[in-house]
Amino acid sequence: MTGRTTQDALEAALRGTAQNADGSAAATAAAAAARRLSARIAAEGLADVTYAPVDSPFGALLLAATGRGLVRVAFPEEDVDLVLEQLARRISPRIVESPAPLEPVRRELEEYFSGARQTFALPLDWALIGPFARRVLRATAAIPYGGVLSYGEVAAEAGSPRGSRAAGNALGSNPIPIVIPCHRVLRAGGAVGGYAGGPERKRWLLELEGALGR
């Protein structure tokens, strides 16, 4: 009886220590240790994918890069967990959050959004882009700042002159929007057409580049 009571008190003390008010201090310390861990993993090149949110005129974009280059730009409406899960499945689950590897991307995007940059000098990783989409997006990447093409023209450039619908699908699932400028591809009559980030943003980007109203 006494032994039982003693053990319960001891167990309560052991548990209490883990759960009491100091639990929040421990959680803060653990979070800080985890941030240092992610920074170290990124600095030592141990992650296969790093990601970070960056501010933009559209809100927080999620950027992700591999050792090869920028692999994903996600708009604010996209579910971060779904984006990360897709990267885990398609590339590698060794994914950590760290702003440092994405700093060059952040800087170039900031310059672009302020009108100070017309072309990106960033290495890209095309790992999320299938063979047909790769041809379409390579043709898209060749459209200069301020220029536009129609879906049909891009399909023709990609070697599939009748594939404007398929080209539209490839553009709609562009994993690296803005940097691969799928916003420069319009409907045949010149209508802005669809955009994964919403037609308002497509129009905004085209205005930034001075491609509308000419």
Place this chain on the structure above:
Amino acid sequence: MSSGLPPFQRFVDAQRDAVWRFLVSSVGPSEAEDCFQETFIAALRAYPRLRADSNLRAWVLTIAHRKSLDAHRARARRALPVEDPAAVDDRRAALPSAPDAELWSAVEALPARQRSAVVLRYVADLPHRDIAAAIGCSEDAARRSLHEGLTKLRKVVSV
């Protein structure tokens, strides 16, 4: 193209508190940081080979348990005959609260397997089966280690 493992960052987010509490309780706060880093770096290296249905908490605490043993061995190698009182104070200072400091010093002084069993049970809140997996023994042996650890604590701690 692997698995349904969560992205490593999400795994860290979900397990960091349990690993941190385990390490602070078993090696003390001054060495918990290094052990924490070592634990998750080791986990990262092995991560893509892990089965998606693995018990991630038991798995990472297994690694943390091994790192805590390494830390204890390293401390024993460099230990002075009388432990530096400042180091003890430093460790106690970060422990939860004054009455508990005595308890956690006693936990730290337990033999490795008993210490891990106690910490995994009460700090990380693992069931016996996962404690057994983490310290690499049978479930019965884990129960025994836990029982022996608690018996020793009852002798030295006035709770």
